[in-house]
Amino acid sequence: MSIITIIGAGQMASALSFPATGNNNKVRLVGTPLDRNIIDTAKDTGFHSTLKRQLPKTGIEYYQIEDVNKALDGADVAICGVSSFGVDWFADNILPIIPEDIPLLSITKGMITKEDGEMINYPQYFLSKLPCNKKLSINAVGGPCTSYELADKDNSEVVFCGEDINILRNLKSLFETSYYHISLSTDIVGVECAVALKNAYALGVSLAIGLAIGPDGSGKEHYNSQAALFGQSIKEAKHILKLVGAGEENIIYFGGDLYVTVFGGRTRRIGTLLGQGFSFDEAMEQLKGVTLESIIIASRAAKHIRSLAYKGIVKLSDFPMIIHIDDIINSGASVDIPWKAFESEKI
Structure with missing residues (x-):
């Protein structure tokens, strides 16, 4: 049995308690x-108020932030369970x-x-924020897995x-179950870039949902247009992964x-609202209080592409989708999918 300390009681972090306790870990x-109410409720009832699930009945203890040192005492693994908005706080x-x-x-x-x-991933950022002379093995999780389906024990890859591959193998042994399947990679840049970019492009694909159902939501969802945007996302992400020196196999993690x-969650909601014709500010007002990491990631990815274009390394015309998403978010542009820009000739 190992002791796993999860810091941050968000949905995905808390969902990891299922495979962890399922392997007889503590x-x-x-x-x-920001999680005080979540911890208080879970401690009293075992129910996670945002995941909307009962957490494991045994093998889990709850701590408020002032007891974090106690929770780390004797631990074998620490989990960073904050959202993008909490990265600086965690660091x-x-x-x-x-x-x-x-x-x-x-x-x-x-x-x-x-x-x-320049674009760096969170493990790189954490390393840059470590106190002088401190060493820490910083690892990360990527891939297609929603918190609520992990909690429901749906098969996930x-x-x-x-x-360090040996550290990764040890981490895998703590979490892998009959439903939680884990691959290992030492390509941190590739994995982290792939899974970060998916949030930005999922917003873009979701624009097609809003366009199809219309301003009043009475229309029918179409899939041709979503598939076209999905394909363009793959094309642009593959280009970006190559630019950062990532292995081409990482496109699998992006695609999944x-x-x-796109099939559910917060990113789908913001993209759909924008596609329906709401301005960015109006859409954000409707989703007030909802954590929207896709907005941050899309803006940062576009900033990186624009900087490369300024240096003459790439052409903005090779990334019409992420640039249009950025224009919607940061320049007040209306949704006008640049379909013509997606076309190409292969000879």
């Missing part, structure tokens, strides 16, 4: 300052107190775009990535994650 679920407050002999596994999907337009994200 889970310590620690809430961030400033949690990284410094994680013992060096405890590997970190991050479930947060995303990336940071530096002032010069994910990938754990990190620098894109598929599951």
Whole structure:
């Protein structure tokens, strides 16, 4: 039995308690300052108020953030369970107190775009934020897996990535079950870029849903247009992965994650609203209080592409979809899918 300390009681982080306890590990679920009600409710009833599921009846303990040091004491693994909006908080407050002999596994999907337009993933960002002379094994989870279906024990395929394959193998042994299937990769840049980009492009694919159902929602959802946007997403993501030096196999993680994200969740909702004709501000008002990582990732990805175009490394015309998404989000553009720009000739 191992002790797994999960810091951040969001949906996916909490869903990981199912395979973890299923393998007879002990889970310590620690809430961030924003998770107090989640932890209080779970401690009293076992019910997770945002995941909408009963958490495992045995093998799990609950902690508020002021008890995080107690929760880390004697732990074998630490999990970063915050959203993209909590990455800086985690880096400033949690990284410094994680013992060096405890590997970190991050479930947060995303990336940071530096002032010069360079794009780095969260494991790279965490490494850059470590206190001087501190070493920490920082690993991450990618792949198509929704929190509620993981909690329901639906078969899911994910990938754990990190620098040390032996650490990854140990992490896999703690979490892999008959329904939670884990591949391993030392291509951190490739995996993390792939699974981060899917949020941006899932918003773009979802525009077609809104366009089809119309402003009042009475229309019929179409799939030809979604498939066309899905294909363009693959084309652009494959290009970006090559630019960052990622292995081509990572497009599998992008494609799978894109598929599951388009079929449900927050990103689908914002894309659909925009496609229906709501302005970005109007759509955001309707989704007030909802964590929308896709907005951040789309903006950062577009900033990276624009910086490469400015340097003459790429052409903006090779990325019409992500640029249009960025124009909608940050320049007030109306949805006008650049279908003609997707066409190509192959001789």
